Amino acid sequence: MSTSNSNDRLFARYFIETAFPLEQAAATMAGEQSTGTFLRVPGETEELREKFAARVESIVEGLPTVEPSLPGSGTPANWDGVRRTAQVTLSWPLHNIGPSLPNLLATVAGNLSELRAFSGLKLLDLTLPPAFLTRYQGPQFxxxxxxxxxxxxxxxxxxxxxxxxxxxxxxxxxxxxxxxxxxxxxxxxxxxxxxxxxxxxxxxxxxxxxxxxxxxxxxxxxxxxxxxxxxxxxxxxxxxxxxxxxxxxxxxxxxxxxxxxxxxxxxxxxxxxxxxxxxxxxxxxxxxxxxxxxxxxxxxxxxxxxxxxxxxxxxxxxxxxxxxxxxxxxxxxxxxxxxxxxxxxxxxxxxxxxxxxxxxxxxxxxxxxxxxxxxxxxxxxxxxxxxxxxxxxxxxxxxxxxxxxxxxxxxxxxxxxxxxxxxxxx
Missing domain, CATH: 3.20.20.110 (Ribulose bisphosphate carboxylase, large subunit, C-terminal domain)
Known part of the structure; x- marks a missing residue:
């Protein structure tokens, strides 16, 4: 997992399965969980995106699969018939939520698993900045x-x-x-x-x-x-x-x-x-x-x-x-x-x-x-x-x-x- 600017960013690594191109699927994840929605809205300026948008840090493609793992997923127009898998790492600026565990969970999980673009999506790992220790005590013993x-x-x-x-x-x-x-x-x-x-x-x-x-x-x-x-x-x-x-x-x-x-x-x-x-x-x-x-x-x-x-x-x-x-x-x-x-x-x-x-x-x-x-x-x-x-x-x-x-x-x-x-x- 990338650790660039790790002191002011949150990192999350996922497994994904999708019929969509991997770059498009990863961008959908990043947009859904930060500044974007299904279309560009007034106020979503380039300056705002630069400061607050989630960033796709890496995409590591895995083996394709034939059948969707989960029901209800969609396919793109002119689909090539390939359902791809990958590990995707996203990051967010800490200033989006601050050191807050409930809001961290809303950020890295949120509605991702419900998106039609995915027939599989699982959070695999998290890397958090030490700023969380300013608010949370961790284990006492x-x-x-x-x-x-x-x-x-x-x-x-x-x-x-x-x-x-x-x-x-x-x-x-x-x-x-x-x-x-x-x-x-x-x-x-x-x-x-x-x-x-x-x-x-x-x-x-x-x-x-x-x-x-x-x-x-x-x-x-x-x-x-x-x-x-x-x-x-x-x-x-x-x-x-x-x-x-x-x-x-x-x-x-x-x-x-x-x-x-x-x-x-x-x-x-x-x-x-x-x-x-x-x-x-x-x-x-x-x-x-x-x-x-x-x-x-x-x-x-x-x-x-x-x-x-x-x-x-x-x-x-x-x-x-x-x-x-x-x-x-x-x-x-x-x-x-x-x-x-x-x-x-x-x-x-x-x-x-x-x-x-x-x-x-x-x-x-x-x-x-x-x-x-x-x-x-x-x-x-x-x-x-x-x-x-x-x-x-x-x-x-x-x-x-x-x-x-x-x-x-x-x-x-x-x-x-x-x-x-x-x-x-x-």
Whole structure:
């Protein structure tokens, strides 16, 4: 992506599919999202266009396609029958919108996906000027802060999810947390479906859970992080935050797509807690290769808004996402957004979805770091030797991965790992 005048321009890279000539299609995108409309109007002077129009920075043509990926697209007069694809980079002057995340989204997404000129259009990446740091705080804790709060260094945080997702009362939830915490897990989260229902109200549930974790800390010195789901209306989220702080909580989980960027920004300004961003609902935006937004682009918005952790799915997951996509998302979370001396805004990627000891070597080989949360539900609770053995099997798998040893070789002297491999596959 071009970085010319990067300190005063916004850059966005797209995949496009179109029956129109690529230069014409790219110009249509630039005009639609800045000074232009379907015809030249009074007031759209050359001087105005020079100062405010979006600019086509590059067009890299790909392979043509036969059938349109999306319905409703048009074709030009005298169409040659070729439906072209390309990666197109546009840029805008920062002074069009200023450092504003909601208006950035309106600029780089807006009505583009609805234009008849395109049978496919997806936002792939964003490059933003450091001026956004004058308005947005970014992550308060990130990787280093999460490690400091939990006291876990030199390995991934081993995490899990309270299951069943819904149906238990507060005392049952607290008892499961006790079992998991006693087993040695580092991180426990509410499921996104567990919020503030009448069977398991937020205040009663979190009070019971945090009482258990305080008792374990007093006895063992272990600081297990509990990500309580505070998702709701903004006033509810702020009140729930304050309740967690008053009871010794360290982490708040938020379903990011449910609350939106402005609510997340407001919560971050108020927050004293690590913010665990859950991306449930992501498939609606990211699953189609021809529509929506890549997570590589989207995660930058949430990092600026202030999340400290973000889910990235997991290798060989139960969903449809490829390993290549998962790794790209995880790497991007750990990549600085801005050049020094600006803050990098790096955050902790959270691997989840069907994870067990068997995915540790591949995950480590792909990202080359242990700065992550590795969350397993069945991989811990479904271990044949019990939850404590499930936690140990994950720790052993990561020890083997970091040491460059094959899991089978390491399992020969580690029965918990051996049982996990036998149960979940080699």
């Amino acid at each position: 990130g990787v280093a802060g999460t490690r400091e709060v939990t006291g876990v260094y030199g390995r991934p945080l081993i995490g899990t999810i309270i299951k069943p997702s819904v149906g238990m009362v507060p005392t049952q939830t607290a008892e499961q947390v006790r079992v998991l915490a006693e087993a040695g897990v580092d991180f426990i989260k509410d499921d996104e479906l567990q919020s503030d229902g009448p069977r398991c109200p937020f205040v009663e549930r979190t009070s019971a859970v945090l009482a258990v974790l305080r008792e374990i800390f007093d006895r063992t010195g272990r600081k297990v992080m509990y990500a309580a789901n505070v998702t709701g209306e903004l006033d509810e989220m702020l009140s729930r935050h304050d309740h967690l702080v008053s009871h010794g909580g360290t982490c708040a989980m938020i379903s990011i797509h449910s609350v939106g960027l402005p609510a997340m920004t407001a919560f971050r300004k108020h927050s004293q807690l690590v913010i665990h961003g859950h991306r449930n609902g992501w498939g609606m935006m990211g699953r189609s290769p021809a529509l929506g937004m890549s997570f590589v682009a989207a995660q930058k918005l949430w990092r600026l808004a202030g999340v400290d952790h973000l889910h990235v799915n997991g290798l060989q997951n139960k969903f449809c996402e490829s390993d290549e996509s998962v790794i790209a998302s995880a790497r991007e979370c750990l990549t600085p957004m801005f050049a020094p001396p600006n803050p990098g805004c790096e955050i902790m990627p959270v691997f989840s979805s069907g994870q067990s000891a068997r995915q540790a070597p591949g995950t480590y080989a792909a990202i080359g770091t242990t700065d992550l949360i590795f969350a397993a539900g069945g991989g811990i609770l479904g271990h044949p030797m019990g939850a404590a053995a499930g936690v140990r099997s994950l720790q052993q798998a990561w020890d083997a991965a970091a040491a460059g040893m094959a899991l089978g070789e390491y399992a020969a002297s580690h029965p918990e790992l051996a049982a996990a491999l036998a149960t979940f596959g080699a």
